[in-house]
Amino acid sequence: MPALTYKGIVLSKIKDPLALLKENRFVFINESFRRLFHLEDLPGKIEDLFEKPPQEFGLLETRARRPDGSSFEAEVVLLPFNGELRQLLVRDVSERRATEKMWLQAERLTAMGKLAGEIAHEINNPLGGILLYANLLKEDLPSGSPLLSHVDKIIKLATRCRIIAKALLNFGHPEDSLEEWVNINQVLQDMFSLIEDHRLFREVEIIWELEENLPFVQGNRSQLEQLVLNLIINAGEAMKGRGRLYLRTRLGHGEMVVLEIEDTGPGIPPEIQERIFDPFFTTKPGGKGTGLGLAICHGIVKRHQGTIEFESQPGKTLFRVKLPKIHLGNE
Ligand SMILES: Nc1ncnc2c1ncn2[C@@H]1O[C@H](COP(=O)(O)OP(=O)(O)O)[C@@H](O)[C@H]1O
Ligand SMILES: [Mg+2]
CATH class of the missing domain: 3.30.450.20 (PAS domain)
Structure with a gap:
């Protein structure tokens, strides 16, 4: 032809x-x-x-x-x-569409996070006042007064608001220095030692798979600690005290330090997977969750120019964070 x-x-x-x-x-x-x-x-x-x-x-x-x-x-x-x-x-155009969707999502989360931080700031001061006056009132009430239990409730609820406001404030620290050299293995070990005695982890088998010569990442140590802690606590809460927790690190492609936290809990149902990073999205009943953990993690990872992703099915949920390894001037 x-x-x-x-x-x-x-x-x-x-x-x-x-x-x-x-x-x-x-x-x-x-x-x-x-x-x-x-x-x-x-x-x-x-x-x-x-x-x-x-x-x-x-x-x-x-x-x-x-x-x-x-x-x-x-x-x-x-x-x-x-x-x-x-x-x-x-x-x-699949890839272009997927990237657009990701950007939209990231932008939405950033905007929500910023707003949340500002609101928390506004709420924090009056809350302090409420707590102060409630405590004064409590002192002034004669012991045995039937009003005492009401005042205690006010204190308890206001304290809870304070916890939420404090978590929200953590969103908005883009000004924190990102200059530290951080060893992610160390962060994992430190954060784990904080919670290992907690009842949530007493019967959880911990499987450490840490890369020995893991390069440092550059960033803010306390933010990275918070990231790790939030992920470990979520895993523990999902497993309700029983299961296996894998804590993994390695050097991945493209000079990225990879951190994985995997649990053997029930998994994240597909219908909520799109929303778990949204501020205030929680499935935990009775005021147990704030729905802020993953939203904060997302903000921290983004500030460190990394990525966070997850895979989940019943019996296996894996959160994977990738952070750029430190770039030394003489390399
Ligand atoms: N490891 C996990 N296994 C199952 N579900 C999870 C896991 N991590 C997070 N989730 C889901 O994502 C939701 C949001 O998590 P998060 O932002 O940390 O808020 P919170 O823990 O306060 O509910 C949780 O309520 C839960 O439904
Ligand atoms: Mg959480």
Whole structure:
């Protein structure tokens, strides 16, 4: 078959995925179209490859389906060619869409975190006043007064608000110095020793898998401690006191220090997975959770130019944090 040309251009040389259609049947595909769709032969009809096959000339976004069953988000352009032929250009935009979604999510979390920090600041002072006056009132009440229990409630509830406000304030410390050299293995060990006697961990088997020569990361030690502590506590709470906790570190690809905290708890149900990083999202009943732990972790990781991700199914939940290893001037 002679090379297919159009206005002097050999079509098979065109780099972008391109196909020619006669009515709705494929009559030609170039090499990159073949590769994009993992095709061996010429496909049949346009309907076979797209969820919403383009009908008219123009640009369209739809899901493209490969004969092998996989699919991707596609940008499709249908244009006249010559005679009764039409040309179809296809681009895989899955990755672009995924990145856009991630950015949106990150932006939303940052904005929420900032707002939360500001609100906490405003609330903290009046709360201090409430506690002060409630305590004064308590002292002034005669012992045995039936009002004492009311005042105790006020103190208890206001104290809880204080705990929440304090956690919220932790969002907003972008000004903290990020200049320290931090050994993540050390952070893990220190944070674990803080909670190992807690009832949540007494019957949990701990499996340490620490990389011995782990490079330092640069950052703020107390923020990184908080990150690790939040993840360990979540794992412990999920397992309700029984299971295995894996604490892992290693040097990953791209000069990233990888930290993993894995538990054998019930997992995160798929329908809430999108929301676990949102401030105030919690599934813990009775005021046990603030829903701030993971939102704070997200902020800390972002400030350290790292990433946080998770995989979860019943019996295995793994949170993975990647932080850039320290970059020494003479390297
Ligand atoms: N290791 C885990 N296993 C199962 N669920 C988890 C785990 N970590 C977090 N979650 C879910 O994410 C939610 C949000 O976590 P977090 O932001 O730390 O808030 P909190 O712990 O106060 O509820 C939790 O309420 C829980 O539903
Ligand atoms: Mg938590």
